[in-house]
Amino acid sequence: MNKLHTGNVYPWQAELEKFIGQLNTTPNRVEDGWTRQRKLAVLEKLVRAYIQHQDETGAIIDPYSESERYYSTPSYALAAAVLVKEGRHDLLESAAAALTHSIACVVEEKAPDQHPDFFPIMMMGAYRLLKHLLPEQATAWKRQLSRIQPEQTYIFTMSKMKNPNRMINWNAIMISGEFLRAAEGLAADAEWMEAYIRSYHLPRFTGLGLYQDGPLDRPNSPFAYDIVTRFHLGVMLENGYDGGCALELRDHLRRGALSSLLALSPHGEIPPRGRSAQHQWNEAAAAFVFTTHARHVLAAGEPGLAGALRRAADLCWQAISRWQTDDGKLHIVRNHYSSEARHGFEVYSNHTCYSLWTAAVLAHTLLYGEGIERIAPAPIPAETGSQVLETDGWFQTVIASVDGQQMVVQTSVNDPYNIPGIVRIQQSSLPPLMGPSSAGHADRGFTGFAEGDIFPLSYSPAWQTEDGKWHSLSEGIPGTLEFDRDGGIDPQDGGGSVQVEQSSASGGSTDITLLWRGPFPGVREIRTHYHQVRGKIEVEYELQGNIQHVGALIPLVAYDGRERSVIHHVMTAGEETESIRVEYAGTILEVVPTTEGTNVAWPEELASVACRNGLLKGARMKCTGSRISFIIRLPE
Structure with missing residues (x-):
């Protein structure tokens, strides 16, 4: 058919x-x-x-x-x-x-x-x-x-x-x-x-x-x-x-x-x-x-x-x-x-x-x-104004742009070659790879890498189930059939779904809420909310299920084949606030948690993740409860 x-x-x-x-x-x-x-x-x-x-x-x-x-x-x-x-x-x-x-x-x-x-x-x-x-x-x-x-x-x-x-x-x-x-x-x-x-x-x-x-x-x-x-x-x-x-x-x-x-x-x-x-x-x-x-x-x-x-x-x-x-x-x-x-x-x-x-x-x-x-x-x-675009057919992508800045979210939940989450952030005043410009993979598919581990790393929700294991939305939902890089996949395989619950674009900002449903380990529903203005993307994740901690995966550009970034784990004196700063190609990007009690960890499996642009390094933020939020700060 x-x-x-x-x-x-x-x-x-x-x-x-x-x-x-x-x-x-x-x-x-x-x-x-x-x-x-x-x-x-x-x-x-x-x-x-x-x-x-x-x-x-x-x-x-x-x-x-x-x-x-x-x-x-x-x-x-x-x-x-x-x-x-x-x-x-x-x-x-x-x-x-x-x-x-x-x-x-x-x-x-x-x-x-x-x-x-x-x-x-x-x-x-x-x-x-x-x-x-x-x-x-x-x-x-x-x-x-x-x-x-x-x-x-x-x-x-x-x-x-x-x-x-x-x-x-x-x-x-x-x-x-x-x-x-x-x-x-x-x-x-x-x-x-x-x-x-x-x-x-x-x-x-x-x-x-x-x-x-x-x-x-x-x-x-x-x-x-x-x-x-x-x-x-x-x-x-x-x-x-x-x-x-x-x-x-x-x-x-x-x-x-x-x-x-x-x-x-x-x-x-x-x-x-x-x-x-x-x-x-x-x-x-x-x-x-x-x-x-x-x-x-x-x-x-x-x-x-x-x-x-x-x-x-x-x-x-x-x-x-x-x-x-x-x-x-x-x-x-x-x-x-x-x-x-x-x-x-x-x-x-x-x-x-x-x-x-x-x-x-x-x-x-x-x-x-x-x-x-x-x-x-x-x-x-x-480069001008603001817009939110949802692709049709099987392209499974949401694109939000505002005044020279763009965020790309993939919504495929059962495709290990195209993982869900924010997979690209680009801004006219930043180097194209800074955002970063591409995500990791759950399966390398057609792609080969000189170094780095294959891991599904994107800006995406993470959570720790009651058995102590960590999971993430970027892992997607396993299908009933083995991934076929040539034949493709059926987006309905595995039982997941994604819905744009609300979106708006006006006054130099974009606002999107996505509702993800499916047989995720320990979780029934995930809401991801993205509010974007020039120089800042505010992200919030809300999970419904039985979990010990809620978290967020943070992909950071680490190496482009010529230049290495410098990644800082920032501890603010006198405050219980941890944040991340990346210095690359003469520019700085910061990721700052806005949920009280958030900690930043550096899992071994995220130390060196292969992507098309080189290597990523991943951090994982975590806190108690069912919600976590953070801000991605980009130079204006």
């Missing part, structure tokens, strides 16, 4: 209208310095870092695994071709060689790591840019590209998989490139795509326009594969797709762009959830979405909203460039560990592939961003 939720009414319409009203009444141009030339410089530096890794066949060889990986080479071909279009003619021969090699990999069914489905959109993009410059080679390219038979050549097709649950992002990615091949007259037609789009992709969109990846009956819904699938389908629309699904698809993508804008953090990052989170290509795909929709919105006569979308795209470029090294390469995940260490990498993450795929998507963004500099940047929602 298909359980995916869609709807006709845009669920965040009130928040969107409030934001547009703020833009119209208090116009505020943002001078962020992200000109087209600055963006080109980021892309060029990234592309030129890999020329030295191109072999005599045109392939890009990964310096760490010493082989060609995934779709590194076609990614390079497209990114280099866009730079050739921009006048970097010395890259022409290199781009052409990469394209020739990539086409051969697909036609001869020798794509590295069995990933041919990712090749066509980049091959066709490079082909379109280079064919007029190299007419003799273009004839050979055309002949080879005309030989592709989609159902035979690619992996994620019904002919190969014979399973509708497997028609996931791979299939949409392949279709986007195949549409470009058909548009160039190199394929018979594009009619066969309609059945795939109609049957397997349109049903995955929520009312918010978010794409739910994973099996149709229980999608695991990573934000990374939402944004990247919308990027690929957006390339189709930008290139004139007008098939039977076009109107519905265009509406989904418009909604998705607005939802991504409303949910974007003040540091230009999409929410953290699911596999491939905090990989740089997430924000590259978002930059494309924001850029293209900024143009469409401006054409529709809404310059203020277009300015916010332009600013969102700029912030995504900024988020990526922050992790570009002096030699032009990227830390492909947001930490400073070496690429050899693979800290926070997925099992499939690869340095060269994900650096160059980021480059390819940024190249697409420049290619379809002509004229965006005529749009004056305006603040994004997370």
Whole structure:
């Protein structure tokens, strides 16, 4: 049975209208310095870092695994071709060689790591840019590209998989490139795509326009594969797709762009959830979405909203460039560990592939961003006003923002890969990782770490049962089935539930109460209350059940692969008050209990917890009774 939720009414319409009203009444141009030339410089530096890794066949060889990986080479071909279009003619021969090699990999069914489905959109993009410059080679390219038979050549097709649950992002990615091949007259037609789009992709969109990846009956819904699938389908629309699904698809993508804008953090990052989170290509795909929709919105006569979308795209470029090294390469995940260490990498993450795929998507963004500099940047929602957003479908996330500060709460209670609690706090005046920016895990799933223990650590309630054992909400509720990282989970498995009992956003503050029910050890119900203003988040937990102590887990950034924080357990003289202070990257964050008699402990199992950004250290506050409260203080 298909359980995916869609709807006709845009669920965040009130928040969107409030934001547009703020833009119209208090116009505020943002001078962020992200000109087209600055963006080109980021892309060029990234592309030129890999020329030295191109072999005599045109392939890009990964310096760490010493082989060609995934779709590194076609990614390079497209990114280099866009730079050739921009006048970097010395890259022409290199781009052409990469394209020739990539086409051969697909036609001869020798794509590295069995990933041919990712090749066509980049091959066709490079082909379109280079064919007029190299007419003799273009004839050979055309002949080879005309030989592709989609159902035979690619992996994620019904002919190969014979399973509708497997028609996931791979299939949409392949279709986007195949549409470009058909548009160039190199394929018979594009009619066969309609059945795939109609049957397997349109049903995955929520009312918010978010794409739910994973099996149709229980999608695991990573934000990374939402944004990247919308990027690929957006390339189709930008290139004139007008098939039977076009109107519905265009509406989904418009909604998705607005939802991504409303949910974007003040540091230009999409929410953290699911596999491939905090990989740089997430924000590259978002930059494309924001850029293209900024143009469409401006054409529709809404310059203020277009300015916010332009600013969102700029912030995504900024988020990526922050992790570009002096030699032009990227830390492909947001930490400073070496690429050899693979800290926070997925099992499939690869340095060269994900650096160059980021480059390819940024190249697409420049290619379809002509004229965006005529749009004056305006603040994004997370930079102005206040809002509370509850995602629909199976994304299980609540996002609260106020005046340059954002808090992300995950509400999945039976998913060990996406644990419940506050999993991210970001503020524009703090380093992005300070909050911290990601939580621990109950199960590492796809993710590997160079060091640190696997533990479900987030800002979450904790309690000691009558047998003396400590538990936490972040542990979630065990399901009846073993966790399947590929197949996903059923959010109803295990019997838990989460309800937004109340929420409000006005006057520079947000207020949320969540009610958690389920078979938690010794506890029937948990209420978590969050009140946020700029510089401060007040948190209160109330538990109903038979417990000895109530507590709170506190995740603290400890190490990012380069810099260690200094964590203080503060005892105030003359008062029975203990608090926590973290010093990191020249800034300070404090966590101060507000319930009398609260003590701070440092459990051994929380001493070194692995997360995508490095290592966390966890504290546990505790007191008697059924309630505990504390304040997270952030510099204003």
